[in-house]
Amino acid sequence: MSTFLSARAMQRRSFFRVAGATLATSTLVLAGCKDDEEPVTPVASNVLRLGVVTSASGAETVTQESQENGVLNYAYLLEQLEAAFYTQVVAAPPADLLSDELAYLTDLRDHELIHREYLKAALGASVYDASLSTPLKFNFSSFTLTTRVGVWTAAQQLEDIGVAAYNGAGKLLTVTTNLLALGKIASVEARHAALVHEVLQSDSFASTIGADGLDDAKTPTEVIELIKTLLPIEVSVAALPTA
Amino acid sequence: MNILKLLADLAATTPDQFEQPAVRRDALNELGRFGAKTLAAALPLGLASVPALARDTRTILDSLLLALRLERLQNAFYTQALAAPATFFPADASIRASIVKIQAHQQQHATLLVRLISTSNGDVPALPRYDFTGSKNNTQAALFPSVFSNFDEFLRLAQLLEDTAVRAYKAMVEFLVQDNYILQTALQIHSTESRHASRIRTIRRQRGAVVKSWPSPADADITVANKTAVVYATEHATNQLLADYTSVPFRLLPIGSGPNLLTQSVPEAFDEPLAADSVDGLLNLFTL
Numbered sequence: 456m457s458t459f460l461s462a463r464a465m466q467r468r469s470f471f472r473v474a475g476a477t478l479a480t481s482t483l484v485l486a487g488c489k490d491d492e493e494p495v496t497p498v499a500s501n502v503l504r505l506g507v508v509t510s511a512s513g514a515e516t517v518t519q520e521s522q523e524n525g526v527l528n529y530a531y532l533l534e535q536l537e538a539a540f541y542t543q544v545v546a547a548p549p550a551d552l553l554s555d556e557l558a559y560l561t562d563l564r565d566h567e568l569i570h571r572e573y574l575k576a577a578l579g580a581s582v583y584d585a586s587l588s589t590p591l592k593f594n595f596s597s598f599t600l601t602t603r604v605g606v607w608t609a610a611q612q613l614e615d616i617g618v619a620a621y622n623g624a625g626k627l628l629t630v631t632t633n634l635l636a637l638g639k640i641a642s643v644e645a646r647h648a649a650l651v652h653e654v655l656q657s658d659s660f661a662s663t664i665g666a667d668g669l670d671d672a673k674t675p676t677e678v679i680e681l682i683k684t685l686l687p688i689e690v691s692v693a694a695l696p697t698a
Numbered sequence: 699m700n701i702l703k704l705l706a707d708l709a710a711t712t713p714d715q716f717e718q719p720a721v722r723r724d725a726l727n728e729l730g731r732f733g734a735k736t737l738a739a740a741l742p743l744g745l746a747s748v749p750a751l752a753r754d755t756r757t758i759l760d761s762l763l764l765a766l767r768l769e770r771l772q773n774a775f776y777t778q779a780l781a782a783p784a785t786f787f788p789a790d791a792s793i794r795a796s797i798v799k800i801q802a803h804q805q806q807h808a809t810l811l812v813r814l815i816s817t818s819n820g821d822v823p824a825l826p827r828y829d830f831t832g833s834k835n836n837t838q839a840a841l842f843p844s845v846f847s848n849f850d851e852f853l854r855l856a857q858l859l860e861d862t863a864v865r866a867y868k869a870m871v872e873f874l875v876q877d878n879y880i881l882q883t884a885l886q887i888h889s890t891e892s893r894h895a896s897r898i899r900t901i902r903r904q905r906g907a908v909v910k911s912w913p914s915p916a917d918a919d920i921t922v923a924n925k926t927a928v929v930y931a932t933e934h935a936t937n938q939l940l941a942d943y944t945s946v947p948f949r950l951l952p953i954g955s956g957p958n959l960l961t962q963s964v965p966e967a968f969d970e971p972l973a974a975d976s977v978d979g980l981l982n983l984f985t986l
Contacts, residue, residue: 562910562966565959569948569967573938576946618889625885631872632941635971638868639938641885642969643912645892646899650911653900658792660897661799661890668806669886670893698878 475524476583477509478502478688501687503583505529505675506694517694519629524581525695526627529675530637531574531582532591533620536685537613538567539593544606552603556654563610563647570640577636593685607655614648615663615671616681622672627696645670757873758880762815763823764974765870765884767981768863769808774828775859775984776801782846793901800894807887814880827986830855832925835986841925853902854920858929860895861913862980865933865972867891892969914966925983928976934965 478501506525508516541564548557575582584590599605621641628634649660663671673681675692683690776797779786787794816822832841844851867888874881896911903909908918915934921927938946948964 562963565963566912566967569964572948573946573967577940579940622882622885622889625871626878626882629875631875634875635868635872638871638885638888639968639970642864642868642888642892643967645889646896646912646969649893649896650900653897657790658795658799660796660893660900661803664803664890664893666806667810668803668890669810669883670889672882672886 475508475521475578475581476503476505476528477507477515478504478583502689502691503532504691504694505532505583506692506696521581522694522696523628523630523633524578525692526624526675527574527578527633527637528581528583529678529692529695530621530624530640531571531578532690533617533678533682534567534571534574534640535590536593536682537617538564538571539590540595540609540613541567543595544600544610547600549601549603549606552606556603556607559650559654560606560610563651566643566647570643573636573640577633592687594687595685597684604655607651610651611648611655614644614651616673616678617644618648618663619671619673620675620678622670623674623678626698627675758877759815759818759820760974761870761873761884762811762820762880764866764977765887766808766811766815766822767826767985768866768977769804769811770825771828771981771984772859772863773801773804773808775830775855776804778830778846779852786847786849786852788849788905796897796901800897803890803894807890810883814883828984829986830984832983841922841983850902850905850907853898853905853907856898857895857902857909857920858926858980860891860898861933862929862972862977863891864888864895864969865929866974866977868969869971869973869977910966912966913969915962926980928972928980931976932972933970935968935970936960936964938964938968 505528506517506522508518508521510516541560545557545560545564548560552560595609598609600609618641621637621644625634625637625641628637648663652659652662665671674697675695679686679690679692779797780794780801787797812822829835830845831843833839833843842851842855845855846852867884871881871884871888874884899909899911903911908916910917913930913933919930921929938948940946948960
């Protein structure tokens with residue numbers, strides 16, 4: 456992990472200008488901080504701090520705009536995760552995959568790649584990994600990707616988390632065009648989730664729907680807790696709005 | 699609600715609005731005029747009573763009423779289907795079980811919406827009557843003459859209604875942005891409707907229809923021009939705009955899955971909103 460990040464240390468200056476998210480790493484602190492006036496606080500782990508803006512001088516601030524972009528970066532991170540998952544699965548599908556199932560997985564991969572690139576384009580210079588030359592590498596070793604049941608079970612978890620994440624993130628946004636943008640993606644994720652459930656068990660499309668006919672909603676804190684074993688870095692959502 | 703958003707509202711609120719009764723219960727009851735500024739409830743006490751700007755208020759109630767119309771119609775649709783003879787349903791029992799679940803959700807949504815509207819002092823309209831053949835009680839040619847005797851015809855209308863619901867809620871949420879509770883509730887209903895639409899589409903595909911689990915330009919067209927075509931009008935957008943009205947350059951991105959990427963995968967990857975008057979028009983086809 457530190458090798459991966461240290462390779463990017465040379466790009467720290469533009470890296471620090473990213474609005475809406477900042478990735479603080481011990482590597483960066485040790486290798487890059489030459490500003491004598493700024494106290495250096497070593498950071499124990501690699502932390503992506505969504506919603507925090509770090510200036511070139513190292514000063515950290517949270518503004519409404521960086522919070523808004525922090526929420527979009529959070530959605531972007533989830534889309535990166537899903538896209539990486541399906542890309543890996545389509546590249547090496549399990550041997551017992553049934554006919555038609557590879558076509559489903561390919562469609563899902565393409566949709567997630569498109570969502571990822573859409574959010575990246577929407578964030579522009581505020582995308583948290585703007586200066587990384589390669590995307591984060593996610594860790595799917597907790598999944599069993601050598602059997603169709605393992606693949607679809609993993610997909611089910613990721614899709615349900617994605618739907619709940621979008622349902623919980625909408626109210627954190629203040630810009631209606633951003634809300635609309637996430638809404639366009641959220642319903643497609645829910646359609647994915649229902650299909651993925653049906654592949655494994657007929658009539659299981661509604662298993663996340665609770666009282667009042669409402670689908671699940673989760674806060675960023677709950678979502679990050681669920682996916683933290685998949686992430687190569689620690690993600691802090693402390694700076695995101697909570698309501 | 700974001701505290702900064704609230705502060706922006708405060709700045710735009712006229713001084714006489716500050717003098718309105720400072721009891722949260724009153725604010726809750728003002729939906730008809732001011733919108734349920736409910737969720738300001740989570741804010742420091744003195745701020746909780748500040749009414750929303752009037753321009754947002756009407757839209758929240760309008761949106762709830764449109765949602766209620768939609769949910770009541772769907773509830774009646776599935777209730778009638780479930781009252782049909784057992785032979786109406788396919789042998790695969792999981793299919794009827796899914797329709798039972800979907801009907802229950804629509805009923806729950808309608809009950810929830812009635813509660814939201816009435817506890818906020820809005821008027822809950824009388825329950826309308828429906829003709830799901832689309833013949834308006836035999837006064838015009840039917841669109842779905844066998845809707846409760848031909849299961850595939852039933853599924854076609856179910857798909858149209860569910861996809862309409864997804865689009866309708868999506869268009870609504872931007873008008874609910876001032877009210878966290880109602881906004882999140884609408885989003886949770888929105889994804890429930892999306893799961894319904896996906897399930898109905900999957901059943902249709904298993905029965906031989908050319909249809910994906912999400913709207914796709916590759917789906918076989920099941921609409922009628924000037925009647926139900928509105929359900930997918932503007933749905934298959936191949937273009938997504940950024941905030942500065944430029945297009946997202948999907949063509950340039952390293953995400954190639956062959957020639958269909960721009961014409962098929964991009965439209966599939968996004969559901970589009972549908973304006974309230976278009977939703978109304980579609981519901982009117984089946985409302986007496």
